[in-house]
Amino acid sequence: MQIQRILATEKAVALITTLKQLHGALMFHQSGGCCDGSSPMCFEDGEFRTGDSDVCLGEVEGCRFYMSRDQFEYWQHTQLIIDVTPGRGSSFSLEIPLGVRFFIRGRVFSGDELSMLPEVG
Structure with missing residues (x-):
């Protein structure tokens, strides 16, 4: 069994589906403190430039x-x-005009899970 580094709640899945219908293919970048604190930001695929300093x-x-x-x-x-909460964030993320925003919940991996994690790219 492979452990996933990133998951989404049912509410987040529903919002991602809606945003895909409106905008096409999407991508996320976890903000490092700019704009909306440390919220995940959703963009049209390729709209946010990633580079060697980013990992997938x-x-x-x-x-x-x-x-x-x-x-x-x-x-x-x-x-x-990834989860969703009502309210308008201050970022450029695609969900903001819908009156909701993505946010991150976290769970620390167990020692066994750490050994099963895929490499990041």
């Missing part, structure tokens, strides 16, 4: 999820769970 943690609902390599050093032991 995997995919959630077919959308690649990136984080800066430096930030990943702090979060590498944590499973990230």
